[in-house]
Amino acid sequence: MTTPADTSGAGMPAGSVPLTSVPQDAPVDRATAAARRVVEALLLTDRANANLERVAEELNGIAEHLEQHAPAVRDRMVDMWGGEGVTRHDPVTGLENAIALPLIVYGLPDGSVRGETTVTIPYQGPPGCVHGGVSALLLDHTLGVANMWAGRDGMTAQLNVRYHRPTPLFEPLQINGRQESVDGRKIRTTGDIRTAEGEVCVSVEGLFVDKKVPRPR
Numbered sequence: 001m002t003t004p005a006d007t008s009g010a011g012m013p014a015g016s017v018p019l020t021s022v023p024q025d026a027p028v029d030r031a032t033a034a035a036r037r038v039v040e041a042l043l044l045t046d047r048a049n050a051n052l053e054r055v056a057e058e059l060n061g062i063a064e065h066l067e068q069h070a071p072a073v074r075d076r077m078v079d080m081w082g083g084e085g086v087t088r089h090d091p092v093t094g095l096e097n098a099i100a101l102p103l104i105v106y107g108l109p110d111g112s113v114r115g116e117t118t119v120t121i122p123y124q125g126p127p128g129c130v131h132g133g134v135s136a137l138l139l140d141h142t143l144g145v146a147n148m149w150a151g152r153d154g155m156t157a158q159l160n161v162r163y164h165r166p167t168p169l170f171e172p173l174q175i176n177g178r179q180e181s182v183d184g185r186k187i188r189t190t191g192d193i194r195t196a197e198g199e200v201c202v203s204v205e206g207l208f209v210d211k212k213v214p215r216p217r
């Protein structure tokens, strides 16, 4: 799947801080990274010669093992929403979520946020391009993080997405977000996806409303 272009934040302006989870040398991170490899490899492998019967059997064996060791979903959700777990499971930045790209989002000293990622085959829309829904997902989440960084956040009420040009797969992309204004409970936030050359592929304007869904306890 995708790999962040830079997990150290070295490409970010001085004083930037990671706001989402960063990779750890933990078995769950390694297992999830392996699952991402499997998803990509399944799309790329030779349909006729990769012994997919055996692959299916082995993968089902792994799934059964994991299911046998799973606590009740309710209990897992309490765990997921506690402490540092929060940003480890979401579908954009979650390093424990095999469908997450993953993306690491940094808070910049100027109050905005930025992430870098390279999107690959599992997220293809038009040939060689990122699926538009995936771009919207990346931006919705990044705007949410921008709101957290700015100190006032809420739920997405509207996301207006403008697709300027096809977003390329296999190239480093910059995902930007910035809180623009707060008016009572209404928060307005903007963002974009740019190529390494600075070309804007997608831009968004979001309206967020300050409302919280209670965390599972």
Ligand SMILES: CCCCC/C=C\C/C=C\C/C=C\C/C=C\CCCC(=O)SCCNC(=O)CCNC(=O)[C@H](O)C(C)(C)COP(=O)(O)OP(=O)(O)OC[C@H]1O[C@@H](n2cnc3c(N)ncnc32)[C@H](O)[C@@H]1OP(=O)(O)O
Residues within 6 Å of the ligand: 019, 020, 086, 087, 090, 140, 141, 142, 143, 144, 145, 148, 154, 155, 156, 157, 158, 184, 185, 186, 207, 209, 210, 211
């Ligand atoms: C995932 C992690 C979360 C937290 C983690 C914590 C730390 C982690 C750190 C980093 C990670 C950070 C962030 C995570 C990033 C992203 C999160 C993902 C975002 C989402 O994935 S989120 C799911 C999708 N989202 C929904 O599922 C919303 C469903 N919806 C509702 O829940 C309600 O619909 C709501 C709340 C929108 C409003 O309801 P409400 O009853 O609270 O408010 P009310 O209706 O009174 O409106 C008050 C004023 O807003 C205006 N207004 C309302 N809605 C409007 C609309 N659509 N268009 C235009 N104006 C609107 C009214 O007109 C009024 O305006 P006025 O005051 O001027 O009259």
